[in-house]
Amino acid sequence: MSTAHAIVVHGGAATSSDNEDGCVRAAGLALAALQRGGDALDAAVAAVVSMEDDGRFNAGTGSVLCLDGQTIEMDAAVMDTRGRLGAVACITQVRNPVLVARAVADSPHWLLAGEGATRFARNGGHPPFYQPTDKARAAHARLLAALGERPAFARLWNYERPLDQAEERACDTVGAVVRGADGHFAVASSTGGSAPSLLGRVGDTPIIGSGFYAGPQGAVAATGIGEQIVRHLLAGTVYQWIAAGTPLDQALQRGIGLFAPAVAVGLIAVSKTDQGARANRAMPHAIIVPAA
Template identity: 35%
Template sequence: MEASIMDRKSKKCGAVSGLSTVVNAVSLARLVMEKTPHIYLGFHGAEAFAREQGVETADPSYFITPENIERLKQAQDANRVQIDYTQPVQKEAKDAAATIPNGDSQIGTVGCVAVDSEGNLASATSTGGLVNKMAGRIGDSPIIGAGTYANHLCAVSATGKGEAMIRGTVARDVAAVMEFKGLSLKEAAAYVIDQVPPGNAGLVAVSSTGEIATVFNTTGMFRACASEDGYSEVAIWDSPLK
């Protein structure tokens, strides 16, 4: 597991990666932000810090399910790397699924952005990473500026193929485009995602004034929003949220 968090009000951020026992990675990233002079802790150091802070942990077997085992096996058999939570193909459906392009069933990563009544912004992102990735590989979710970013203009949580997100500094670029090109949040988000190769990226974002943007260049992206006046919406396909 890996995660990051950023708080515009305190101008602080925290990140963790290489976790194998921590149940809630974002909670640990927040403790890094609030309790240490550092921004990023990884692997054994992050696990040791988790024990020191008394965060909820579990035996590594907690994270292993039959679905995850089958997902890994199929990725290994296909000699490919895929996003976590890609639905494992049932044995009887493998032949039929062979014609589906790689990535169409890929989902994963959890991101959240928030703004309060005073315009303070925050963002957090966590993920299990890619299935069948190389040992030690770190994706975009714990990288401030790639998977997570928040400043005085907006908060952004981005997801997709991590290498593409890191190369594009996607989360930070949304804020930069707003600031230096004078675009609205929705315009900036659309501009940034358009710079990423198709099928690689998506993001959720909110501005200091409460404008919401959910933009992606994939078939779909699980997303939702809610406001203090009781409005809420959930969507998957290309039907923009208000």
């Protein structure tokens, strides 16, 4: 089967449009992966690695600091129509969680979490990495000021460091969906977590059918407030609409419409014949299709 390739990349709902050049670069690297003979999953992973390395996005090197001001917990996932599925949740001290998720797809499991995921990464040759950005530290300081006395988090606090020694809302994700020229689809996503959040918090990014889905009719990636996205199994729901014949853009709009305006959410998708991106907030993104 031969078809036209398509690549769609996003840098997170409710994030600065100034970061769109990072999405363009990521999409270009995905295209380069296809041109080198890589498949759709190779391309999607290449795009996400680029954004994890960028530092401006809440993923990889740009991940947010947890409330204790020290911990960084990250999630990532990959899936394609060749049967590969892998994810990590609450992984720490790695530079590229999406590469670890890709390695999990070749293991006997589909999801590894916490210390087990980090040990798996070490055994796979991923060296320790912990370099919070100045942006992350500044955002953490602003968050502390905004939380004030933090009564809710004081009651639920579950970090090792006491609340009085610890402590910008962040809930964004990066992602890519790809349609290969061979008709296969793939999706890859990564996030640096949410702030504020309790230790061990997992959002939609590594949950199949919520933050990501790929099937024979296309691939979908979601971004936004994970606690809301999972309630709608958003990526899987939008995929099913597309598979049932709903035009892609209409399916994306319908997915966004499931949420109250106050809930930031975004979607990207590819189908056999179309590709697109929709959000109810600014969402840097990039789309590559063959020139007409």
